[in-house]
Amino acid sequence: MATGSAPLPARRLIKEVLGRGDYAIIGEIVEPCSKVLDLGCGEGELIEWLMDHKRVTGAGVEISRERVQLAIARGVSVYQGDIDQGLADYPDQAFDYVILSQTLQQTLKPLKVLREMLRVGRHVIVAFPNFGHWRVRWAHLVSGRAPRTGLFPYEWYDSPNVHFLTIEDFEALCGEQEWVVERRYFLSGNHRVKSLPNLTAEVAVYLLRSMHP
């Protein structure tokens, strides 16, 4: 790894710039000069940061026209389209990393999306909010209604989230699908948590690869 991208300074900086713990982790994982695809890339701020600090060749997919425009105006090569269909054009192993940050729970066919990501990327970085967090469990238990928390603030009828998963669920899926978990990070706010992640982590970040690329 190049000296300019030593983990700690990079992490501090990315947190300052982007204010998101999962982005900090991603900034740490991605190797310099690699080829990166960010799905649901929003305004392209993560790719722009990776272009500036890791000299990556970046690309993104985003469904919102307004956000696509903002991302392109940053100089990021974003394709206006749907993640659920958006990867079909790409050849196998087109990217070093395919990133899906806090969007998995919003895709219609998450398993298909993950398989496609593992097809077009040598590594997959997926970050998702943990539905197993104690606050979610508590909110559900005491209210008897669809839980609303800081992490899941929506009413059931206007939530963009259509699939709810916990860290345990994701671990089970990785096992079933024989995906190799290269690294896993659990976050509460911007802090790493070590014990009982399925109760204490708000967000999980996984670095995966396919067993048979």
Added chain:
Amino acid sequence: MIVETKSVQFQSITLDSGAVIAPVDVAFETYGVLNSGKSNAVLIVHAFTGDAHAAGISKEDGKPGWWDNMIGPGKAFDTNQYFVLCINVLGGCRGTTGPSSINPETGAPYAMNFPMITIGDMVRLQKMVIDHLDIRRLLAVAGGSMGGMQVLEWAVRYPDCVAAAFPIATTARHSAQQIAFNEVGRQAIMADPDWNNGNYYGLKPPARGLSVARMVGHITYMSDDSMKEKFGRRFRNKGAAAFTFDDEFEVESYLRYRGNQFVDRFDANSYLYITKAMDVFDLAQGYPSLAQALERAYSRFLVISFTSDWLYPSYQSLEIVSALRSRNRDVAYCELSSNYGHDAFLVEVGEQTELIRGFLARVYKDAA
């Protein structure tokens, strides 16, 4: 910004068909300053009836350029930073050799003896101008409609010479519908007795045919919504139908006006040759597929289409984008929202400016 059209003459150009045009004159304009590394040159390629006068105020006639809202100090193509140039296409009638030019062999205008030209020929002539200016690599090539076709041709034919390619409201090949509209235009011209098999120079030009061709063109450049908004069913006078065949509706009056105006600035034979070049253009020609053609390109692509453009619909842009993605090429794509139909690429300045200014700045920064 007062600008003057410049001109350069080359000994000859050999066309895709094998025919030779000798000599060949080229009209072009430049804006801004070429830096010492010659790394800030942006080529703007014009649409069907455009010309080299893309920006600034013409010294000759005082008129603004056809993309003046996009090119200039602080604009999308910022002439404080970039050296922008625009070249009148081969076969045109605005300074570059075309059917209305004098054939040195006969001393008379070429007329229908002008050889068939292609989009590839237009691009090759532009490359001669770029070489003449000793520019090795263009920071960007950008254009809409037929300009977009030339952008694609540039990126595939000269992959090392184009850092960024901006094909806007365009296609890699015309559909049957697009060919059909062009054919109506050509037939309108050829049906005019004044066309006289193309030999009308010094005589009465086929004004009726050419203006009808332009009227059809204008309909395809607008949208149902934009026409509704601009004209509706409004009458010019009195607010009611007089049941005559005069131009009672505003839309009739507008089309007649635009048709008549066009006759003064465009040559009917150029119309025939250029529309044919557009119809024949197929970026995939000579390759097993469009993807394999575009695989040759190494530019950063920014593809833009517009929601209401039914002449060059978004699916045609998506075809280009999909082919590029399938070869792992660098491409950004956005469908901008607009009611203006195909004209949007000339009219929707605000959003295009945001996209192009930012994207181009990044390409320039990374190329430095």
